[in-house]
C-alpha cells in the first residue's frame with residue numbers, strides 16, 4: 001500500500017514508520033501517511049483503533065502522557081518532530097486543536113480568541129481587536145457575539161462554544177487544525193454549521209478530523225485514512241474509499257458491518 005493518499009500535490013505532514021506504545025501496550029504500528037495541505041483528511045475506524053492517539057502525535061500532545069514512547073518520523077515544515085528539539089509553543093501556533101467538547105477558558109469571549117496572539121507577544125489593542133473580529137468572522141460566530149464580547153465564554157451554547165474554539169485556534173493563523181470528533185456532542189443543526197465551516201476553512205488551513213460519523217467523513221473530507229487495531233489499513237481519496245475500497249476490512253467497516 002502506498003503511503004500517499006491518492007495523487008498528493010503538497011503535503012503538510014509525512015509520517016513514516018510511526019510506532020507508539022502506552023507502557024507495554026503498542027497502540028500504533030508502522031504508520032505511513034501523508035497528509036495533504038489545504039484539504040480535509042478524515043481519520044476513521046472503530047473505537048480503540050488509535051485515531052485519537054494518532055491525531056495527538058501530530059502536535060506532540062501525546063508526549064504529555066506518562067510512559068508513552070514513540071519511534072519513527074513525523075515530518076512537518078521540513079523537520080522531524082520526533083527527532084529534533086521542537087519548541088512546543090511555536091508548534092502549537094502552527095497546529096491548532098479542537099476537541100470533542102468546546103472547552104473555552106473561563107474568560108470572556110474576546111479573551112479566549114486573543115489568548116494565542118497574546119501568548120505570542122501581541123499587545124496592541126487595535127491589532128488584537130482586528131484578529132478577534134477576523135477569527136470570529138471566519139468561525140461564523142461574529143454576528144452572534146459581536147455585542148457581547150466581554151461576556152463569559154461559558155455562557156455560550158455548545159455549538160457556539162465549539163465555533164469559539166475554532167476561532168481561538170485560527171487566531172494564531174496556524175497551518176493545520178486538528179479536530180477530534182468536533183461535532184459528536186452537538187445537535188444536528190450545530191453539526192451542519194460546523195461542517196459548513198470546515199469546508200470554508202480548508203481554503204486556508206489543512207484540516208485533519210477524527211470522526212465516528214461516516215456520513216460526515218464522506219460529506220466533508222477530501223481524503224480518508226481507515227485505521228484498524230493501530231494500523232492504517234487503507235488510505236485514499238474519500239470518494240474512492242467510500243465507493244470502491246480496496247481492502248475488505250474497509251468495505252466491511254464503511255458498510256457498518258462492524259465498529
Ligand SMILES: Nc1ncnc2c1ncn2[C@@H]1O[C@H](COP(=O)(O)OP(=O)(O)OP(=O)(O)O)[C@@H](O)[C@H]1O
Nearest residue numbers: 022027045046047048049050051052053054065212
Ligand atoms: N492515556 C492512555 N494510556 C494508556 N492507554 C491508552 C491511553 N489513551 C489511549 N490508550 C489506548 O490506546 C488504544 C487506542 O486508543 P485511542 O483513544 O487512540 O483510540 P480511538 O480510535 O481514538 O478510540 P475512540 O474512537 O473510542 O475514541 C486503546 O487501546 C486505548 O485503550
